[in-house]
Amino acid sequence: MASFAERLRKRAGRLSRAQRQLAEFILHNEPRAAFMTAARLGAAVGVSESTVVRFAIALGYSGYPELQRDLQDQLRARLSAADRLVLAEERGERAETILDTVLRTDMDNIRATLTSLPRDRFADAVAALQRARAIYVVGHRSAAALAHYLGYYLQLMLRNARTLTQSGTxxxxLMAAGPEDVVVAITFPRYARATAEAFQLAARRGARTILITDSVVSPLVEDASIVLPAKSESPSFADSLVAPLSLVNALITAVALAQPDKVRAALRELEDIWDRQGTYLKEERRSERIVGPGGPGTGDGLA
Known part of the structure; x- marks a missing residue:
């Protein structure tokens, strides 16, 4: 998919004077322009909102929203955490209203992921995980939390998963990975170099590669057998991992439902081990803490 700059280079000679002014403004004010509405962008340049829309179409976009998403995606891949916080301040985000903004953005991310994620690609990923001799789940920095979560449950169910989050090893x-194995990489802007290098190695070794990332234009896509995009847009410097986590939950559940007898047997064996080890609080112990020996109100309470 061509970037804004590539589209501009190819079509610059066919743009009107007003459209060239818009292009120049965006190139010199990209962090601001990426989050402007069509009306605000037009006002900043001194042209009408309809001119902004026609400019987007002239570059080959379906409309201004697609151009804006392209600019934002490219920007997120380059901005530092401090830069992203400055952008949040420039957009007028405030501590007293951020709860509503963040939760609404997370809901929008889940809706967008649900709408855009190809169901056949999801099914391919589930089938690949089922058939794998070994599964390697790779994730660094903030994505390490998702890698641990996915790797933990795959290991519980299938007993052939390893979570790799330590850059040095x-x-x-991954030198043991081959064509019978699956490597899952999880990464979001600004895309961890260690994850990209691991994914490239997995692809060179012939492993089936599954990529969970924010966009089909992620730099790791060329090494992926299967791409599962999940929106991670956020009004803050921290990426939203809500939609990616929902996608990971769906993968875990789908794998379990695809081979219920095997997973059920594994979980029952684990439950026996957990019971013997006292891994979890027993129901009667929780009740004793909530209702003490002297009756309601005399226990230690919830903790």
Whole structure:
């Protein structure tokens, strides 16, 4: 998919004077322009909102919203955490209203992911995980939390999963991967270099590669057998991992439902081990803490 700059280079000679002014403004004010509405962008340049819309179409976009998403995606891949916080301040985000903004953005991310994620690609990923001799789940920095979560449950169910989040040893461990194995990489802007290098190695070794990322234009896509995009847009410097986590939950559940007998047997064996080890609080112990020996109100309470 061509970027804004590539589209502009190809079509610059066919743009009107007003459209060239818009292009120049965006190139010199990209962090601001990426989050402007069509009306605000037009006002900043001194042209009408309809001119902004026609400019987007002239570049080959379906409309201004698609151009804006392209600018935002490219911007997120380059901005530092401090830059992103400055942008949030420039957009007027405030501590007293941010709760509503963040939760609404997370809901929008889930809706967008649900709408855009190809169902056949999801089914392919589930089938690949089922058939894999070994599964390697790779994720660094904030994505390490998702990698641990996915790897933990895959190991519980299938007993052939390894979670790789330590940059210094990931490449060495992936040297064992081959065509019968699956490598899952999880990464979001600004895309961890260690994850990209591990994914490239997995692809070179012939492993089936599954990528969970924010966009089909992620730099890791060329090494992926299967791409599962999940929106991670956020009004803050921290990426939203809500939609990616929902996608990971769906993968875990789909794998379990695809081979229920095997997973059920594994979980029952684990439950026996957990019971013997006292891994979880027993129901009667929780009740004793809520209602003490002297009756309601005399226990230690919830903790």
């Amino acid at each position: 990931v490449l060495e461990e």
